[in-house]
Amino acid sequence: NNYFKIAVLPGDGIGPEIISESIKILDVIAEAFQYKFEFDYGLIGAEAIFKTGNPLPDETLKICKESDAVLFGAIGDPAFDNNPEAKVRPEQGLLKLRKELGLFANIRPLKTYASLIEKSPLKREIVEGADIQIFRELVSGIYFGEKFTDPEGAYAYDICKYSREDILPIAHMAFQEAQKRSKKLTLIDKANVLDTSRLWRKICQEIASEYPDVQLDYMFVDNAAMQLILNPKQFDVILTENMFGDIISDEASVIGGSIGLLPSASVGESNALFEPIHGSYPQAKGKGIANPIASILSVAMMLDHLHLHAAANKLRQSVEHAIENKYVTIDLNSKQYYSTSEVGSFIADHI
């Protein structure tokens, strides 16, 4: 199969700028490898609210469901963040999309680049060689449990709920990945306080016997937040629930010193979505300074997902070539830097 339908959701802030570099890359790859990508664009987030009143229009959802993969930019707009009364929010678009597509596993590979290690806020000896893969559960927990705000504003609640079925698929996925790597899996939870965390521990303990070669460790989330900074190299594969994963994976993104390089994949039974870890970065919008590499490396993850491994590897090589030759945006080198589209073109030209 050489024909793929890609749903493209540029979203808010710098989303459109980085996504157009990813499309540039995919056009070059299509030609080089004789693939055909059909791009179906959809509205999502603040942009969708402004144009349609709905952060996830039906049309967007339809495009995504029919796609072989979704390429996602970024979401979020400060106009909504500072207004606790807003009835519709950009983020609802992404959350609903994750749920509707059943994207239960958010996968974030964290690598360090030798030539960029100096950019890390952490000392070289702490981070050099750190290589972590985070599996965050993405469609349950406190994000999707019942929520309520009393109309008088006297109280509010959010329910964190997990069932065995919510936990099993991603737990198996993390164990399997650990088998392919250094055979070490760390479950991050708060089992000394939360019933849901104890359920996670119990289920992981149960299935551990199916993966006798994997060493399963547990760590409380507060301790993990320390250990990730004190000694990130102790981690290999991390498994955690939705809310803890949101916090821990953003925290861990500082390790390599280059958040603008980090991609992610969100996968389910029949759909998958690829997006950079960084957000919509509204301050940079339209300035041509956004780093397109996180989105471009998300494209590489997408190519792997579509079993186009040769193209994925070629793309990764071209990205590394750009980084080694310091052909990068201002976030990675404030002395000599290139624009978003210059970096995208440089990478495209070297495929």
Next chain:
Amino acid sequence: NNYFKIAVLPGDGIGPEIISESIKILDVIAEAFQYKFEFDYGLIGAEAIFKTGNPLPDETLKICKESDAVLFGAIGDPAFDNNPEAKVRPEQGLLKLRKELGLFANIRPLKTYASLIEKSPLKREIVEGADIQIFRELVSGIYFGEKFTDPEGAYAYDICKYSREDILPIAHMAFQEAQKRSKKLTLIDKANVLDTSRLWRKICQEIASEYPDVQLDYMFVDNAAMQLILNPKQFDVILTENMFGDIISDEASVIGGSIGLLPSASVGESNALFEPIHGSYPQAKGKGIANPIASILSVAMMLDHLHLHAAANKLRQSVEHAIENKYVTIDLNSKQYYSTSEVGSFIADHI
């Protein structure tokens, strides 16, 4: 008033070792300043479970309620952590104590020590001079909401609930502290997802007008987990809910490179408890290597709380003298170090 009733709860792991250094200090202070401290010891945590079956015996609660202040060691035992079926847990003792005493605000001052900055996993220029005060809500949220595990183990839930009354007192406290410091308050929440977070934002926005000199900022918890490492000096006073505070404050404790130095106070209407940030550190138990300074600085916070400011300042000076003269435990200097009780005695001798 020169007479104070202090409830002393050594607890688990290294708790008893560090607490005996704090008592040594209080004995010296009593003599130097002509105070009288009555020490009433109570069982709590794993130790209490082993001896009484109850992580917080009634007698312990009674001692604490009648005290002018509670001096607390540490809690937790790995025997319980790895057993998701355990019906009683050490941590329940501390959680119940916080609730029963109404200790709604957990206050953690984070300072860096010039002579220890090299111990930080972060680069000198990132952390030097960082000075943060965290206010964590301590008796509500997901810690104390209804929890449930289905007897078949098919699902579990934990409810995060906040009412206006839960939020107001600690919010006012944080604003007031910001007024005394650099007039900058950051509320950390997840208002783009959680109803409870939006309630926090709304209430903080409402009362902000009573503190016109304080600049109130909001930050999502995932971003905050990054920003604390990328640029900790951007923070002054931080306010946050219980679960986020647990994670963020442990994460922030790595900044200065010396977790063994960090004290905390948990205060309510009529009671207050003082404990080090570090936990029970079971691997170090009985080895005489635990750093007693976090507990000793918790004593300094306790003295301030009892309005014994002269003694508190003298004690802090003596601690700084020990640190500057490298009279410290192995965690702070692996080349030349002293035992827990040697460090305690050195500090006591210099008061």
